[in-house]
Amino acid sequence: MSTPLVEARALGKIFPMGGGPVHALRDITVQVSAGEYLAIRGPSGCGKSTLLHILGCVDTPTAGTLFFDGREVGALPDVARSDLRLRSIGFVFQRFFLLPMLTAAENVDVPQAEAGRSKAERRRRTSELLEYVGLSHRADHRPSQLSGGEAQRVAIARALANNPRLLLADEPTGELDRSNGEHVAELLDRVQADGTTVVVVTHDPSLAERAARRLIMRDGQIEREESGR
């Protein structure tokens, strides 16, 4: 059996709050295979975004261990975790978080430059990605000049800039109307079909249904798992 790309074992996350500790995650064990499309659903506050953040190495669990490509990443120093995120993990956020002072192309360029790629290589990759998300004609537009759907597609291109093995999307259609949400959902299908592992956190049943496997969470735990489109 091949090593899963991501493996979480007995993850727990407790947030210390004024009124006492809040258990955001309890004993979560999950494996995500390379090339898989996994959706995580559940009501607000059930811990799905927290799980996504831990899987993406932007947060650390208070219990349990996390492996990325067979390597334990929980104890990695910040620099190593940053480098892992830069080269192997892409993030798509509900509110896009594009840099408003940069054009679409420059936003896609940012992670590549950070990874030390050459200018020529970046230019080629940026152009390829903007074409991939259907926004070549918007390359020189700033985020304020893009529609929500377009901005999210640029954000997806940015997330794919360094050819990550894992793409994590937190409510990627949460800010979009139905039509734009559909476009973004189709794009994520394509990303997964082209070989990138995709994990999506969503409230949107139609988006979740596109995933081959779905985790339904409640109160910080996985309530059940569904599979099949």
Place this chain on the structure above:
Amino acid sequence: MRALIFGARSLVRQPGRTALGILGIAAVGALLFDMLLLSRGLVVSFRDLLDSIGFDVRITATDSPLPAGVRMKDATRAASDVARLPQVAEVLPMRTANGEIVLSRGRVVPAGITGMDPGNRHPWTIVSGVDLTPRATPPEIVVNEQLRDEIGVAPGSELTLRAACDPGRAVAAPRTFKLVGVAQFPFDDEAQSTAVVSRDALREACGDDRDEADMLMVASSGGAAAAVTAIKAARPDLYPITNEQIVARMQTQGFTYFRQISAVLSAITLLFGFLLITVLLTVSVNQRLAEIAALRALGFSRMRAAADVFVQGALLVGVGGVLAVPLGMALSIWLDRILKTMPGIPSAMHFFVFEPRTLLTHVALLVATTLLASAYPMWLVARLPIAATLRSEVVG
């Protein structure tokens, strides 16, 4: 994308705030620059002034700072003793007195009178007419432009001088002098009336035959320090002092006031600069928390995200600091004019004097301020909890 371009774009994104920030830093930087110019301005200017007249050693009868102290007795002999030393090129005794130019209908114009024989070098510059001739009859006088304008006579005219050479002594009878020239005296202030006559002529005007001098002005032939050593060995009763020593003495005594003011105002200015930069960067960071968290999620390290903040601070201070220099220079010219109206300040002296080291100090202080001022917003960025920030932004 390079951090510099990234930081510049981040600043340009808020043009109004950035422009105000730069202007604020330029204003603070200009004040700082002026305080640095002031801290050494008088010293540098005074040293230049002392050096400009060609004498690098002064000899007095006591160790009291000039011009206080006791007059030197038997000045001619002292001067010839010193002049014989191989380390000395020229010696000129100088005596000063208060005087009045007596005009028609009893009107008098007070003037400071110097008794000094012209040598190869002397501390005045003839601007019209001719220089003094020793032992001329009638005795000759050279006045400064201020005194010429007050008495309203031209070279070739005769004028009457009444000297008061010692406090407590009766004023001597007036003497007639021939005005032969008009000169600039480097130590004159803008309103000062000054005249110079030969030593013999001043002695006669004083009505005494005392061979006294306030000081001997010495031009060394092989360096001031060597001349001082030789003078001390030859005449241990005299007190020779080099220009450098006079400047050093003024630095610890007369000019301390300006240095202290400068230090206090520099510190306050730097504190304002520090607060301004810290506030600007902190506000900018707080407005961009979600973006910073997103960049961190995308793989920017703590160091890299913090470096962006520092670059923004450096750009603000860099542009503001560059603007501060011409602004400070312009301001210093204006302030110099105001301060020079104080009585007793020689026209040739300046409170604000530019030196390359001032610019280096200015840059070093601004760099240090940027580092300190960026520390808190950089710390905010470095400690930013990525997940919590992203979560709160979405919930918000």
